[in-house]
Structures are given as C-alpha cells and as structure tokens.
Amino acid sequence: MQVPLNHFVGVDVSKAELVVATHGQACSLSLPNECAAIVQWLRTLAPGSLVAMESTGRYHQLLANLAAGMGLSVFVLNARDVYFYAKALGARGKTDRVDARVIARYLAEHHDRLHPYLAPPCVPSRTGAVARPALDRRDQAHRLARVAQDLRGQPCAGRLATGQRLCRLAAHPGCPHHGIDPLPRPTRLCARVA
Secondary structure (H helix, E strand, O other): OOOOHHEEEEEOOOOOOOEEEEEEOOOOOEEEEOOOHHHHHHOOOOOOOEEEEEEOOOHHHHHHHHHHHOOOEEEOOOHHHHHHHHHHHHHOOHHHHHHHHHHHHHHHHHHHHHOOOOOOOOOEOOOOOOOOOOOHHHHHHHHHHHHHHHHHHOOOOOOOOOOOOHHHHHHHOOOOOOOOOOOOOOOOOOOOOO
C-alpha cells in the first residue's frame, strides 16, 4: 500500500501526555492524554493517516480507540520490537521525542506487514443511549461484587462449573448461566481408610 510520507504518525504514550512525531518531519507535538485534546488533534490529521503507538498497558487504549473510531488506520506495536529496532538504528538517548520518531519510522518501513488495531466491541450503557468501550478489569470486579451481592441466597447460582466464580453477567438474561441450577457437589468415590 502506497501512503504519502507525511501520513505516518508515531505517538509515544504516557499516563499524562502524548508526544507525536510525523515521519519525515523534525518537529514533534506534545498534548495531554485526555479525550478532548486527542479528538481535537485527530481532527487535524489527513484522511488515510496511519497512527502507531507502543502497547503501554492501558494508557494507549484511549488514543487507539478514538483514532480507530474516527476511521484512521491504527497500529499498536510491541514495545520490544520497537526497542530492538531503535537499537539497530543506533538511536541515542531514550526520550519521548526520540521514541515517537522511532515509532513513526518503524511504521513507515513496516506498515505493510503490521496488523491493524481492532477496537473492542462497544456495549450499551445502562440507559442504552450511549455506547462505551468494554469494561476494564476494575469495573468488572465492581460489577462482579454487585452481582454476587444480588445473588446471595437465590437458587440461580450464576456460577461457573467450579461453583466458586460468578459469571460477569449472571443477572443478564442472555448470560449462559442465567437460570441454571447449581451443579451438585461431587461425592467421594472412596471412603477414607482409618
């Protein structure tokens, strides 16, 4: 795929800010890692731009989801691959600007072999009006605790086969465990020898 040189954008992501570099340009841009600032910046990109960032746990997810939602091609790169690529280039120093430039160059050279990022499916909010990204682990844990509290003492276990863990959506009628009676406890096959 032939893409113009100025459409390869590398982003170094941290908790507080994003450092953006475009392949072939010496300057870089810094912006806060917040929804409004990211959307405003994404609107300035040309259609067909390719955006790449390293996987940073959860800090890259906001940018990746917003960019993919705006129709841009997004690539979430393995940080180890980018590290060894920078090392092979002889990149000196490890600053956010250098990292963003290396990511942009990596994208320019390898974009035809990379797999594009696919945003997670959205789930409707409680009101059903607004879609939001799938729950993160903390939200899932809080939701599990609420479901566990609601199900205490009810015959519908909403439990997995082990009888110990609750299904995330046990209270939801579409849940595969909804309305299933708990599994009987296994009996011992042999008696203890005294």
